[in-house]
Amino acid sequence: MNTWTRTGPVVVEVDGSTDGLRIVDYAAREALRAGAELLLVAPYHNYPAYAPMMPLYDPQGAAAGAEEILRQAVEFVRDEYGADLKVSTTAREGSRLRALQTAARDARVLVVAREQDSGPAGIVSAQGNLALAGRASCPVVVVPARGTPAAAGSGVVVGIDGTPLSLEAVEFAFRTAAERGVNLTVVHSHRHPYQRHVAEKGTWQERAGLTVSETLAGWHEEYPQVIVTRLLTTRPVVAALAHESRQAALVVVGAHAGPLPIGDPVTRRTIAELTCPVAVVAHHVTPAERARWRRTLSSTPDVVCTIR
Template sequence: MRKAHIAGVDGSESALAAVRWAAVDAVLHRVPLRLICVGPDSLPDQIGAGDDTDRAGWLSTATQIATDAAPGVETISEFRRGVPHAVLVEESERARRVVVGIRGLGERTGLPVGSTAETVAMHARCPVVVVRGRAPEPAETSPIVVGVDGSRVSEAAVAEAFAEAAVRRVPLVAVHVWIDVGIEPWLPLDDDRDWASIDETERSVLAQRLAGWQEKYPDVEVRRVVERDRPVRYLQVHGEQAQLIVVGSRGRGGMTGMLLGSTSRALLHMAPCPVLIARPNPR
């Protein structure tokens, strides 16, 4: 049975943006799209969060939005009871991808990302896409951007990024930033290290990380970017012209046990386009 993509539906404009993105993505990957709307078990609704009649309307609207965005998409509408982020995390065990908007109906305005989106991004068992910033058009030709740091989680991000670039037939920008001054503030920028030699070494590291994937996807044009700076800064810069940024859930510098690394978390709040958070396949 094909694993479906899942999009959370809650009546917000943010959720509808996620549905549009998920519908196009589902058609590209030839998988069904499950639209899931979650209502409370027995507790009264939050102010502005709607009742069951509203939720039925939200699912109907979401289905129409998906069909308009991606004619031919196979949609499955589901109404569930529970807590939205808990239901989506549970369903992620059986999903190919979970897609959410940045902030749901009833969540505090003014925040760059809502609690549901962040919680799902942290705990889901499959890749998560948080749709924010500039949403790509169906025939978008702008590139995919991927952050590469050499970690196992980064390898998962590279795999996702090559697959996305191949299915969309767009270039891939591989960004490797080899010093995170946010993590290593004690390292002086004017010391006597041979920075040119280190830079050359890091370029070789990036080439090695990409080599096997370039062989698997020979038609994907790859643009390599190696910089000495903060990863978030360059991912944001290249993300301005991208349709999707792909990162691992936790990078090389992340502490063991962290569910979401500092770079991934920052991009949820600051990225100029949708962000895909990849996770390594369980061993």
């Protein structure tokens, strides 16, 4: 089980744009569904009072601008949902990463926008959101600003790889499917592009099925109401997730926790390429996993190279 709070607010980043209000709307619907408070966050930078190239610059303008953005967002939420939803706001000075990380410390989920649609800029934007997910203490949902709303009753999709990286993602996926009353699709891509497993026994379907069964062990008992479909494939995992996401309301993937989650290229591409919201759930390495990793390293035989 993960340690994030289950009763905290739904936190959403507010940037003042028209597309940004769609992200606020998504977060508001999530808060209503969960019966949670909605917290609107506007990060801003406060620059020095005087600069030679900007003699008339007012440093208070940034804070005032953030407060105005929040006021407009609250007005939008009230127009859409009335007084049924509890809404609070906070304008935080500093970098986007630090401001959102601090604001979401006790959150059940943090909602942010995917700023770019595709190409290299999309990968850069996805890396920023991946870094945020690695540092946040709750799952981060990345919503395409121009995405098409999912149909009512659309299910949840989770990608697993058979490693501990998937543990928290599977928990979040089951819990979300149960709360929404929808089905869950588990996708496992059995591909080893850089390895040869000549000693493996059985067909790839049997090995993939065993991996999925081990990953899902115990969750059927925890959430018996969730109908689970297992998808085993040899297609690249991002392609498989993209195909399933066409009929999904949410795709869930894991990521490494920490300040530099650069070792998650699949998660980064998933954030950048999918057209539906993507929930990134960080995995925090446990002491047992760290000890197991150290034992694996220490048991590796020495390699002796002879130069002739």
